[in-house]
Amino acid sequence: MPGSSPLGLDPGGFRRAHYGVPYIGLIGLGIPLGEAIPIGEGVSVSTPTEMANPPGGTGGSRVHTPIKLQPRRSRPDRVYRFVTTATGLTTFVILGLIGLFLFIQAWPAFRAMGLRFFTTSAFQTQGKHPNFGVEAALVGSITIALIAIVVALPVSLASALFINEYAPRKLLGFFPLKGFLTSLVDLMAAVPSIIYGLWGFFVLQSHMKGVAKWLSDHLGFIPLFHTTTPIFTSSAFIAGVLVALMIMPIVTSLSREVFSLTPIGEREGAMALGASRARVIRDVVLPFGKGGIIGAVMLGLGRALGEAIAVSIIISIVFQINFHILQAGSNSIAALIAARFGAGGKLGLAALLAAGLVLFAFTLVINMVASRIVSRTRTS
Amino acid sequence: MTATLTPTKERPPGLAPQPGRKPAVRRRLRPKEFRATDVGLLAATGVSAFSVVWIVFDQLTLLSGTVGFVICWIVAFLALYWAVNLQVYGRQMAADRFVGALVAIGALCMFTPLALITGFVLVKGIGLISWHLLTATQKGVPQIPTPGAPTPGVGHAIVGTVEIVALAAAMGIPAALLTAIFLNEVGGRFTKSVRVVVTAMSGVPAIVAGIFIYSLWIVQLGQGFSGFAGALALTVILLPTITRGSEEVLRVVPNDLREASAALGAPEWRTTSSVVLPTARSGIITAILLGIAVAVGETAPLLVTIFGNTLMNANPFHGPQEALSLLAYQEIRLPQQAAINLAYAASLVLFMLVFILFVIGRILGSDWAGRALRRGRGSKKKGGDEDFTPAQTRELSNAAALGLMLPPER
Numbered sequence: 001m002p003g004s005s006p007l008g009l010d011p012g013g014f015r016r017a018h019y020g021v022p023y024i025g026l027i028g029l030g031i032p033l034g035e036a037i038p039i040g041e042g043v044s045v046s047t048p049t050e051m052a053n054p055p056g057g058t059g060g061s062r063v064h065t066p067i068k069l070q071p072r073r074s075r076p077d078r079v080y081r082f083v084t085t086a087t088g089l090t091t092f093v094i095l096g097l098i099g100l101f102l103f104i105q106a107w108p109a110f111r112a113m114g115l116r117f118f119t120t121s122a123f124q125t126q127g128k129h130p131n132f133g134v135e136a137a138l139v140g141s142i143t144i145a146l147i148a149i150v151v152a153l154p155v156s157l158a159s160a161l162f163i164n165e166y167a168p169r170k171l172l173g174f175f176p177l178k179g180f181l182t183s184l185v186d187l188m189a190a191v192p193s194i195i196y197g198l199w200g201f202f203v204l205q206s207h208m209k210g211v212a213k214w215l216s217d218h219l220g221f222i223p224l225f226h227t228t229t230p231i232f233t234s235s236a237f238i239a240g241v242l243v244a245l246m247i248m249p250i251v252t253s254l255s256r257e258v259f260s261l262t263p264i265g266e267r268e269g270a271m272a273l274g275a276s277r278a279r280v281i282r283d284v285v286l287p288f289g290k291g292g293i294i295g296a297v298m299l300g301l302g303r304a305l306g307e308a309i310a311v312s313i314i315i316s317i318v319f320q321i322n323f324h325i326l327q328a329g330s331n332s333i334a335a336l337i338a339a340r341f342g343a344g345g346k347l348g349l350a351a352l353l354a355a356g357l358v359l360f361a362f363t364l365v366i367n368m369v370a371s372r373i374v375s376r377t378r379t380s
Numbered sequence: 381m382t383a384t385l386t387p388t389k390e391r392p393p394g395l396a397p398q399p400g401r402k403p404a405v406r407r408r409l410r411p412k413e414f415r416a417t418d419v420g421l422l423a424a425t426g427v428s429a430f431s432v433v434w435i436v437f438d439q440l441t442l443l444s445g446t447v448g449f450v451i452c453w454i455v456a457f458l459a460l461y462w463a464v465n466l467q468v469y470g471r472q473m474a475a476d477r478f479v480g481a482l483v484a485i486g487a488l489c490m491f492t493p494l495a496l497i498t499g500f501v502l503v504k505g506i507g508l509i510s511w512h513l514l515t516a517t518q519k520g521v522p523q524i525p526t527p528g529a530p531t532p533g534v535g536h537a538i539v540g541t542v543e544i545v546a547l548a549a550a551m552g553i554p555a556a557l558l559t560a561i562f563l564n565e566v567g568g569r570f571t572k573s574v575r576v577v578v579t580a581m582s583g584v585p586a587i588v589a590g591i592f593i594y595s596l597w598i599v600q601l602g603q604g605f606s607g608f609a610g611a612l613a614l615t616v617i618l619l620p621t622i623t624r625g626s627e628e629v630l631r632v633v634p635n636d637l638r639e640a641s642a643a644l645g646a647p648e649w650r651t652t653s654s655v656v657l658p659t660a661r662s663g664i665i666t667a668i669l670l671g672i673a674v675a676v677g678e679t680a681p682l683l684v685t686i687f688g689n690t691l692m693n694a695n696p697f698h699g700p701q702e703a704l705s706l707l708a709y710q711e712i713r714l715p716q717q718a719a720i721n722l723a724y725a726a727s728l729v730l731f732m733l734v735f736i737l738f739v740i741g742r743i744l745g746s747d748w749a750g751r752a753l754r755r756g757r758g759s760k761k762k763g764g765d766e767d768f769t770p771a772q773t774r775e776l777s778n779a780a781a782l783g784l785m786l787p788p789e790r
Contacts, residue, residue: 073648080649081566087555088562088574091623094616095577098584098592105595158486166480167487181487183742188494190670190738192677194705195727198712199497207447214448245493252490276411276472278479299583306585308680309709334587334680341591341684353591360588367583368576 098360106354108347117354123319123336125348134355139321140236140331141359144311145304147240147325148247149297155244156251156300157293159185163252164259165277165285182256189249197310200242205314208238212326227327234316236330242314243307247300254299258292258377259285291377298370302363308334333359409469411476422481425464429457454485498731505728513725514538518690525718532718534726536692540607540701541733544686545676547611547696548618552675553668555615556622563623564630565638565652582620589616590681598685605687607696610703613681618671625667629660662744669741673734679705704730 073081110117112130120133163181171177212232219225262285270280286293312335322329333355340352433452461481465474516533525531562568563575593613597603633656641651657664687700688710704726711723 077648080647080652081568084558084562084566085568085570087558088566089570090555091559091574091577091581091619094619095581095584097596098588098616101596101600102588102592105599155486155489158483159490162483162487166483181491184491184494186670186742187735187738188490190673190677190734191494191497192679192705192727192730192734194677194679194708195497195501195731198708198723198727199500201712203496203500211447248490276409276476278476281479302583306583306587308585308587309683309705313709313712334585337587337591338680338683353595356588356591359585363583363585363588364580367580370583371576371579 099357102353102357102360106350106357109350109354112347112350118358121320123340123351125344125351130347132351134333134358136319136321137331137333137336137355138358138362140315141305141333143236143323143325144240144243144315144330144332145301147237148243148304149301151241151244152248152251152300153297156248156296157255159248160252160256160259161281161285164256165281182253185249185252185256188245189253193246193307193309196242196246197313200238200245200310201313204242205233205238208241209233212237216326224323225326227324229327231328232326234314234328234330236315236322236325239311239314239330239332240325242310243304246307246310247303250303251296251300254296254374255289255293258289258296258374261292261377262288289377291373295370295372295374295377298366298373302366302370305363305366306334306359308332308338311335312338409473411473411480421464421468422461425461426457429453429460432456432460458482458485501724501728501731504724505731508721508725509728514729517692518722519692521690523714524716532722534704534707534722534729536689537702537704537707537726538729539692539694540686540689540696541676541703541705541730543694543696544607544610544614544682544701544703545672547608548614548675549668549672551611552615552618552671553622556619556668556671557626557664559619559623560626560630561652561656563627565648565656578620578623581616582624584616584620585680586617586678587680587684589613590684592616593681594684604698605685605700606698607686607693607701610682610686610701611696613685614675614678617678617681618675621674622667622671625671626660626664629663629667630656632663633659665744666741669737669744673737673741676737677705677730677734679703679709682706683709704733 109132113120113133117133118138119135120131121136123132123136124130125132159181163178163185167178167181169176169178209232212235213230215225216227216232220227266284266288267280270284275283311332315330315332315335316328317331317336317339318329319331322331337352337356340348344351430453433449433456437449437452458478458481462474462478465477469477512531513533515535516531517536518532520530521532522529559574559578563571563578590613593609593616597609597612598605603609637655637659638651641655642648646654682703683706686703686706688706689700689702693699693701708723708726708730711719711726714720
């Protein structure tokens with residue numbers, strides 16, 4: 001603090017004059033009082049009321065001793081720490097309980113089918129010889145989720161780039177386009193899935209039917225687009241497109257955030273070299289955001305796998321693996337649970353819960369990997 | 381950043397064209413400058429692409445329906461737009477404009493469905509909304525509407541949704557806030573693992589949360605279907621969402637404030653309750669409202685926990701209840717138009733509920749509301765020294781930076 005000590009005193013001592021403590025003895029000792037006080041969390045400090053005579057003090061002048069530290073936390077603080085930590089740890093308990101109770105309730109199904117549960121497509125839970133498994137549903141879930149990602153990724157990346165790179169902050173000088181679009185993305189994420197389902201069933205389906213027919217007519221030579229029946233509604237394709245709309249906001253907002261973390265130096269460097277915005281996107285933004293995009297895709301995939309209501313409204317459930325994505329009939333674990341819940345007796349319930357457990361484990365793994373990728377991108 | 385590409389109109393004096401020399405022939409490219417001619421170019425390209433596709437589409441009928449037409453139009457437009465810009469401005473500008481048009485169309489593809497869905501729900505539902513609809517239940521309503529029979533309403537579903545979400549919020553919000561405080565303020569050995577678990581929980585599918593509560597609460601503990609079971613399931617969904625949201629907000633609170641508070645000798649809980657949480661208030665409210673908005677719309681967990689009810693059941697702790705989303709889901713599967721209309725009405729009410737929550741959350745979270753809140757707090761202040769405004773805390777943080785402790789001046 002140059003200039004603030006006109007008497008040639010050290011600033012710490014000067015400050016202390018505020019509350020009337022003589023500082024003459026202090027200068028002699030040269031104790032940097034200020035540095036004795038730690039800044040930061042986790043250490044509480046007693047108030048500076050203790051005064052003491054210095055060992056070699058002259059003429060009754062008193063000196064301020066360094067503040068006493070209390071390494072032990074006060075009781076309210078210990079309670080505070082305990083309560084928050086305990087609450088934080090309940091999340092462990094909840095996640096553990098989810099796995100545990102699903103497993104307990106699903107056990108009859110696993111006992112009845114053994115490992116064949118994973119390789120059986122049929123879902124016959126009643127009668128003398130129950131024969132059921134999760135194979136068709138799992139494959140169906142993955143198919144729908146993959147279609148959703150394939151549709152959602154380009155659109156999401158484009159809108160993330162548009163919001164981040166091209167959209168003017170103020171349109172025509174007054175309209176906050178960028179903030180408005182960001183809010184819209186969030187609103188889209190909050191629209192209930194039942195409303196997506198309703199719209200998908202009554203509006204989207206009738207429009208996508210034509211597209212599906214065209215794909216099948218003209219690209220039918222590709223095995224994926226081949227169809228055996230001319231029914232183009234209730235297909236995995238339409239469900240996938242609908243789920244794509246539902247995961248777009250997540251993929252968009254995540255990749256937008258990653259894009260906005262592109263180092264400004266690299267960006268300006270590219271521009272200084274004469275790069276247009278298109279080149280900046282290609283050479284700077286996308287390479288930097290690669291990890292984040294992968295993470296966003298996986299998070300979207302996890303969300304798409306778990307979507308129950310909209311998918312169950314659209315598809316008609318069949319218990320066989322159907323790779324003809326354009327024609328009617330598909331399956332999905334989440335939709336299967338939503339559609340079959342309460343029907344099929346005790347074993348049927350156990351079978352559904354077992355399928356739910358498989359879905360839970362599957363999404364858990366995907367989400368863990370995805371969040372690890374995203375957090376690594378965000379911190380680096 | 382912008383200055384590099386769009387220099388000011390006046391040339392610096394040193395670069396003024398000399399009278400004797402030929403001026404520089406190279407044109408400066410300014411892709412970010414979008415003038416009236418560019419708007420005209422864009423419109424003309426759009427119209428010509430439309431007409432070309434219209435003619436070809438009608439002749440060849442490769443695709444059927446509006447979707448196919450729009451796809452063809454977009455492709456034709458992009459190709460034309462690139463070619464036109466190549467002619468007028470050259471390769472580099474054309475590439476920039478092309479990518480710009482591409483991402484703008486992508487954004488349109490993203491937001492058009494949102495507009496269509498909003499319009500669809502409004503158009504289908506707005507004519508059905510009446511006071512009777514909002515208050516009546518499905519009591520005594522026959523499957524096929526007959527003259528003289530009571531017309532259905534969604535009153536019982538509104539009561540159910542509000543009660544279930546309120547219960548879930550009452551359980552989930554305190555837990556979520558405490559977890560967020562633990563993650564960001566307290567910390568410790570478990571921070572990392574709790575963060576991983578919260579992330580994992582936020583990825584748990586809604587239907588799995590539902591069947592978890594079903595197998596725990598209804599099967600294992602022998603409780604019946606009830607609104608409370610639904611609330612438990614929604615809590616599982618709400619908890620990670622709000623935790624992550626508020627943790628992000630808490631992370632933004634400047635560390636200076638915490639240091640200033642600690643330097644004043646405030647205990648940790650006091651730092652959190654009087655400095656960190658008030659500073660982050662508007663953000664936390666936004667996180668909470670957005671989390672609730674998502675929970676209000678959940679259908680799958682309610683499907684397996686509250687079972688549904690055609691009668692009014694205002695007691696969330698006993699007996700099956702109805703919710704708006706569940707009502708819509710059940711009615712849409714019925715073939716009668718009356719049932720589907722009821723589904724439309726329920727969806728519109730649900731959408732309005734979500735939208736209002738969302739808008740309130742956004743407004744409270746905006747800079748403007750944050751400033752207003754803080755101003756209101758400042759004027760109402762009586763002068764207690766434990767409750768300081770951010771401006772004061774910033775001053776205090778300066779003191780903390782000096783490593784000095786200044787007790788309040790008397």
